[in-house]
Amino acid sequence: MKIRYELLKEAKDCNARLGILHTNHGDYETPMFMPVGTQATVKTLSPEEIKDVKAGIILANTYHLWLRPGEDVVLHAGGLHKFMNYDGPILTDSGGFQVFSLAKRKDITEEGVKFKNQYNGDSLLLTPEKSIEIQNKLDSDIAMSFDECIGYPATYDYCKQSVERTLRWARRGKEVFNNDNQSLFGIVQGGDYEDLRRHCVEELTKMDFDGYSVGGTSVGEDKETQYRMVSYATKYLPKDKVRYLMGVGDPIDIVENVIRGIDIFDCVSPTRLARHGHALTRYGKINLKNSKYKEDFTPVEEGCDCYCCKNYTKAYIKHLINCEETFGARLLSIHNIRYLIRLTEELRKAIKEDKVLEYRDKFIKDYYGDKNA
Amino acid sequence: MKIRYELLKEAKDCNARLGILHTNHGDYETPMFMPVGTQATVKTLSPEEIKDVKAGIILANTYHLWLRPGEDVVLHAGGLHKFMNYDGPILTDSGGFQVFSLAKRKDITEEGVKFKNQYNGDSLLLTPEKSIEIQNKLDSDIAMSFDECIGYPATYDYCKQSVERTLRWARRGKEVFNNDNQSLFGIVQGGDYEDLRRHCVEELTKMDFDGYSVGGTSVGEDKETQYRMVSYATKYLPKDKVRYLMGVGDPIDIVENVIRGIDIFDCVSPTRLARHGHALTRYGKINLKNSKYKEDFTPVEEGCDCYCCKNYTKAYIKHLINCEETFGARLLSIHNIRYLIRLTEELRKAIKEDKVLEYRDKFIKDYYGDKNA
Numbered sequence: 217m218k219i220r221y222e223l224l225k226e227a228k229d230c231n232a233r234l235g236i237l238h239t240n241h242g243d244y245e246t247p248m249f250m251p252v253g254t255q256a257t258v259k260t261l262s263p264e265e266i267k268d269v270k271a272g273i274i275l276a277n278t279y280h281l282w283l284r285p286g287e288d289v290v291l292h293a294g295g296l297h298k299f300m301n302y303d304g305p306i307l308t309d310s311g312g313f314q315v316f317s318l319a320k321r322k323d324i325t326e327e328g329v330k331f332k333n334q335y336n337g338d339s340l341l342l343t344p345e346k347s348i349e350i351q352n353k354l355d356s357d358i359a360m361s362f363d364e365c366i367g368y369p370a371t372y373d374y375c376k377q378s379v380e381r382t383l384r385w386a387r388r389g390k391e392v393f394n395n396d397n398q399s400l401f402g403i404v405q406g407g408d409y410e411d412l413r414r415h416c417v418e419e420l421t422k423m424d425f426d427g428y429s430v431g432g433t434s435v436g437e438d439k440e441t442q443y444r445m446v447s448y449a450t451k452y453l454p455k456d457k458v459r460y461l462m463g464v465g466d467p468i469d470i471v472e473n474v475i476r477g478i479d480i481f482d483c484v485s486p487t488r489l490a491r492h493g494h495a496l497t498r499y500g501k502i503n504l505k506n507s508k509y510k511e512d513f514t515p516v517e518e519g520c521d522c523y524c525c526k527n528y529t530k531a532y533i534k535h536l537i538n539c540e541e542t543f544g545a546r547l548l549s550i551h552n553i554r555y556l557i558r559l560t561e562e563l564r565k566a567i568k569e570d571k572v573l574e575y576r577d578k579f580i581k582d583y584y585g586d587k588n589a
Numbered sequence: 590m591k592i593r594y595e596l597l598k599e600a601k602d603c604n605a606r607l608g609i610l611h612t613n614h615g616d617y618e619t620p621m622f623m624p625v626g627t628q629a630t631v632k633t634l635s636p637e638e639i640k641d642v643k644a645g646i647i648l649a650n651t652y653h654l655w656l657r658p659g660e661d662v663v664l665h666a667g668g669l670h671k672f673m674n675y676d677g678p679i680l681t682d683s684g685g686f687q688v689f690s691l692a693k694r695k696d697i698t699e700e701g702v703k704f705k706n707q708y709n710g711d712s713l714l715l716t717p718e719k720s721i722e723i724q725n726k727l728d729s730d731i732a733m734s735f736d737e738c739i740g741y742p743a744t745y746d747y748c749k750q751s752v753e754r755t756l757r758w759a760r761r762g763k764e765v766f767n768n769d770n771q772s773l774f775g776i777v778q779g780g781d782y783e784d785l786r787r788h789c790v791e792e793l794t795k796m797d798f799d800g801y802s803v804g805g806t807s808v809g810e811d812k813e814t815q816y817r818m819v820s821y822a823t824k825y826l827p828k829d830k831v832r833y834l835m836g837v838g839d840p841i842d843i844v845e846n847v848i849r850g851i852d853i854f855d856c857v858s859p860t861r862l863a864r865h866g867h868a869l870t871r872y873g874k875i876n877l878k879n880s881k882y883k884e885d886f887t888p889v890e891e892g893c894d895c896y897c898c899k900n901y902t903k904a905y906i907k908h909l910i911n912c913e914e915t916f917g918a919r920l921l922s923i924h925n926i927r928y929l930i931r932l933t934e935e936l937r938k939a940i941k942e943d944k945v946l947e948y949r950d951k952f953i954k955d956y957y958g959d960k961n962a
Contacts, residue, residue: 255912285908535658
């Protein structure tokens with residue numbers, strides 16, 4: 217069965233939407249934040265811990281799983297859910313972003329992208345068909361179309377040509393797609409040009425994908441530009457399909473893009489910040505390596521309902537981080553992911569009450585404090 | 590309250606003992622294996638996971654906690670149990686072994702051991718009194734006397750002098766000991782000389798410690814010598830006190846030393862092996878990095894009741910270890926610790942049935958297979 221997006225309510229004060237995503241692995245309210253499990257594991261966490269922070273969908277990376285352990289190993293294990301022992305919904309990306317950003321030498325042609333395997337130097341070719349074939353085998357709940365990821369800024373002409381290629385690649389992927397229990401999303405490109413974003417949306421909707429993603433963000437653009445890009449896409453996207461903004465996880469960006477009509481977010485930031493000893497809190501990001509926490513026997517965030525905050529102190533976590541004990545990164549990963557999920561819970565409440573803009577103002581005041589007051 | 594050892598039964602076929610250790614944090618059957626939580630965390634595991642593998646006491650290292658975060662931080666946190674959120678019993682070592690083995694430059698005098706702090710180069714002096722003072726503040730359930738750790742082999746004269754120093758240090762520590770909720774163990778030294786071991790035991794028992802530890806093993810001696818050293822100590826130790834063999838965790842050594850009357854073991858091996866991708870199983874140690882496990886969708890050990898074996902396959906764990914994902918080390922740590930605890934459970938059963946020697950033969954046949962058949 218394919219996923220189904222049910223629109224419950226549109227906010228009166230902005231373009232925010234409240235919805236439910238019905239999947240083969242449960243129904244989840246949106247807006248939603250997806251933790252990233254790059255290599256079939258959300259770094260440092262167990263599947264039970266992912267559930268405990270009330271995560272819905274998690275994201276796994278096609279590029280990484282293709283290289284290690286290989287999609288056939290996952291297929292023979294019975295698919296990604298069985299392989300990693302996670303019975304919640306999983307979304308796989310197309311591998312495109314990683315090929316464009318991680319591979320040192322690459323050769324982009326109409327066929328696809330040629331690059332060197334970073335682990336053994338082998339020549340590899342990722343095409344729209346290959347990306348879909350791998351994802352069909354991984355058997356995630358949602359697969360992504362293979363698109364061309366360009367940087368920012370890009371000229372209008374370059375962007376226009378790239379959008380056309382992304383559309384041709386989306387069509388090629390859709391044609392070979394072969395998994396009845398998996399949904400396929402199209403990716404909206406077009407840089408910061410409204411007519412290109414609109415064109416891309418219109419062509420993708422003709423192909424009738426199960427959901428749509430806004431791509432080409434988090435590639436060097438400033439926040440205002442990102443919000444504009446998102447607006448250009450959501451303005452034209454169909455209301456009855458879910459909208460996913462890829463790779464965006466800064467708390468303020470989640471708030472601002474929910475306001476612009478985004479339903480799903482993902483980002484590696486909560487687990488990456490955790491490994492560096494940083495915690496996200498209502499009153500901004502804190503660095504637990506700071507000596508002032510040495511004897512701070514209060515939780516990372518007062519009032520937080522996560523396992524980390526209910527059981528451990530800043531002083532203990534600071535000690536673990538100082539000693540490079542992985543339990544420290546684990547506790548902060550739990551907290552940071554839960555923080556972002558709580559943020560989406562609060563946004564859903566604000567949508568229900570038509571107080572999203574009010575929520576944003578309060579969020580900014582709390583998070584940035586006097587700095588932006 | 591002090592701990593109390595209750596001897597339930599002595600095996601008929603060897604010197605193995607079945608007992609119960611009554612502590613302020615619960616009662617636990619012996620023989621027992623203690624997981625090591627060097628820096629107030631059993632590497633990669635949560636306190637709940639330590640409970641899940643049915644661990645009793647865990648060990649924390651005085652040397653490491655003295656250097657980071659400092660014993661006063663732990664004291665101000667309300668003691669080690671509160672600091673690390675563990676409500677089971679905790680034993681702290683004296684710091685002696687670490688000072689002798691980790692510090693690069695050290696100066697041993699009658700007063701104690703002078704050495705350089707490995708993190709900031711500061712000059713530090715660890716004395717019997719200081720070790721006890723730190724442990725009193727850490728507020729573990731069991732503290733260890735500060736002893737001189739010598740290598741193997743050592744001459745009779747050197748060993749004899751060292752035993753006398755260890756006895757003087759034990760007396761000095763006991764004199765300043767000041768924590769009514771903590772027990773203090775004496776450490777039996779004496780190398781592989783029976784009369785020195787006997788002398789050490791006799792002098793320590795006169796001082797009346799709450800339990801006794803066999804030291805001076807795992808310092809380069811072969812297995813037969815280790816077993817002899819242990820026999821020389823247990824032969825003379827009082828039956829109504831618990832006996833702890835420090836730093837020994839090779840499965841066969843646990844079996845052989847239970848046979849010689851040891852009640853408690855500790856070792857970093859299960860978590861260290863896990864970080865290198867090794868798993869302990871009834872049929873020997875396996876290396877999950879081996880390519881033959883790539884598509885092995887069976888558990889690490891068939892029949893094992895641990896979280897790792899009940900939920901994950903060798904293929905998945907191999908993938909995690911290959912990708913250096915810490916969840917792999919965590920799963921194998923759970924399994925390896927549970928393996929050693931299961932081993933002690935089986936030994937307790939064998940003692941009840943007076944079949945310890947029979948159990949040893951079967952253990953060797955299974956674990957080493959044809960190699961020792």
